Amino acid sequence: MEEPNLKYIQELALGDEGFKQKLINIIKVELPVEIDAYTMNMKNGHFMKAAENVHKLKHKISILGLEKSYYLATGFEEDLKIESLEKRGEFEIILSQMTKFVNIL
Amino acid sequence: MNSIIIDDELAARAIISHLCDQVDSIEVIEEFPNALQAIKFLNKNEVDLIFLDIHMPDFTGFDFIDTVKNPPKIVLTTSDKNFAIEAFEYDCIIDYLVKPITLPRFLKAIQKVENFATSKQPKISSATTSKQPKISSATSETEGVSKKELYVNIDRRLIKIASETIYLIEAKGDYILIKTEDKNYTVHSTLKKIEEKLPGSLFLKIHRSFVININKIIDIEDNSVLIARDVIPISRANRPELMKRLNLL
Numbered sequence: 001m002e003e004p005n006l007k008y009i010q011e012l013a014l015g016d017e018g019f020k021q022k023l024i025n026i027i028k029v030e031l032p033v034e035i036d037a038y039t040m041n042m043k044n045g046h047f048m049k050a051a052e053n054v055h056k057l058k059h060k061i062s063i064l065g066l067e068k069s070y071y072l073a074t075g076f077e078e079d080l081k082i083e084s085l086e087k088r089g090e091f092e093i094i095l096s097q098m099t100k101f102v103n104i105l
Numbered sequence: 106m107n108s109i110i111i112d113d114e115l116a117a118r119a120i121i122s123h124l125c126d127q128v129d130s131i132e133v134i135e136e137f138p139n140a141l142q143a144i145k146f147l148n149k150n151e152v153d154l155i156f157l158d159i160h161m162p163d164f165t166g167f168d169f170i171d172t173v174k175n176p177p178k179i180v181l182t183t184s185d186k187n188f189a190i191e192a193f194e195y196d197c198i199i200d201y202l203v204k205p206i207t208l209p210r211f212l213k214a215i216q217k218v219e220n221f222a223t224s225k226q227p228k229i230s231s232a233t234t235s236k237q238p239k240i241s242s243a244t245s246e247t248e249g250v251s252k253k254e255l256y257v258n259i260d261r262r263l264i265k266i267a268s269e270t271i272y273l274i275e276a277k278g279d280y281i282l283i284k285t286e287d288k289n290y291t292v293h294s295t296l297k298k299i300e301e302k303l304p305g306s307l308f309l310k311i312h313r314s315f316v317i318n319i320n321k322i323i324d325i326e327d328n329s330v331l332i333a334r335d336v337i338p339i340s341r342a343n344r345p346e347l348m349k350r351l352n353l354l
Contacts, residue, residue, distance in 0.1 A: 008205055012120065019123050026116045048278050055160055056114060058184045062205040063116065081278075 004064040004101035024105050031060055031102055035095050051080035061094065064101065069094045106153035110136045111143045112182065113161045117204065121156050121182060124211040140169035148327055152177055154218060159183040168314060170195055171340040172328055178221060180214050182206065252304045257292045268303050272321035272333050276314040311347050312340045319350055
């Protein structure tokens with residue numbers, strides 16, 4: 001299973017440690033907010049809104065270098081629009097992995 | 106080139122701003138978390154280039170382009186590859202960057218922007234000019250059926266709404282949000298369908314996502330309408346029809 005990493009952020013930063021830390025700090029703030037919004041919409045059965053949350057989370061997934069997970073999230077986003085929850089379990093494992101990773105940064 | 110960034114995600118704005126910092130010819134003068142704030146800014150300021158996210162809640166990047174008068178050059182930024190074909194129907198859209206954006210791909214987009222025709226006046230695309238307001242079939246009453254009231258199906262109940270009490274209808278994906286003086290209703294339908302069921306003399310589509318009751322307008326400011334408590338954008342294509350319907354002094 002692929003692991004979250006800072007490869008993209010490091011390449012993007014071009015050695016600018018200030019930018020790297022700034023982006024990490026933003027992710028530390030935005031990720032839990034986006035996950036909470038997703039969780040709330042799933043809990044309330046608002047699947048179209050949850051699909052929008054997944055769409056936004058896809059960017060964080062790709063920033064953290066999770067290429068395969070990105071494709072799973074894309075599929076889940078489309079599934080949610082037709083209220084199919086088949087990929088929910090796998091998707092929420094990705095969220096959990098990202099949260100753990102971001103918390104130790 | 107003076108540039109602005111429009112994206113509801115702070116991380117995305119930070120990344121694009123950092124990428125712009127790597128290019129001498131680009132200066133980011135402002136960043137916006139939503140399109141409406143950017144429209145207000147553009148009503149008073151000129152920019153050369155906009156980095157625009159397509160997928161934003163309530164008001165998408167395409168809604169934004171339809172609303173802005175004389176849009177400058179635009180580079181779309183998105184996590185979704187599915188809009189590429191629609192994107193290139195607009196002449197003002199120079200490139201389409203899929204997130205996560207890398208520096209080499211970003212530089213390629215900037216090269217395209219710099220190579221773009223130097224004409225200051227952006228061309229009006231065939232896509233936008235073809236979006237002329239259509240006179241809805243709702244302008245004529247359907248024989249035998251009154252349009253004074255509308256029945257909507259909510260949780261297997263048919264609920265009657267007096268048409269004149271509706272002030273706004275907003276498209277929300279596969280649903281529409283009907284706003285009345287007392288209550289809002291979310292119904293599985295489309296703007297096109299509801300337009301056909303409402304009196305054309307009262308209702309007008311002023312934007313791809315909004316139909317309004319013109320009797321409920323409080324005021325109109327440039328490219329937006331204040332209706333009840335909502336500020337609604339007017340698209341360029343729909344503005345002439347709206348102006349025609351007003352009793353202007």
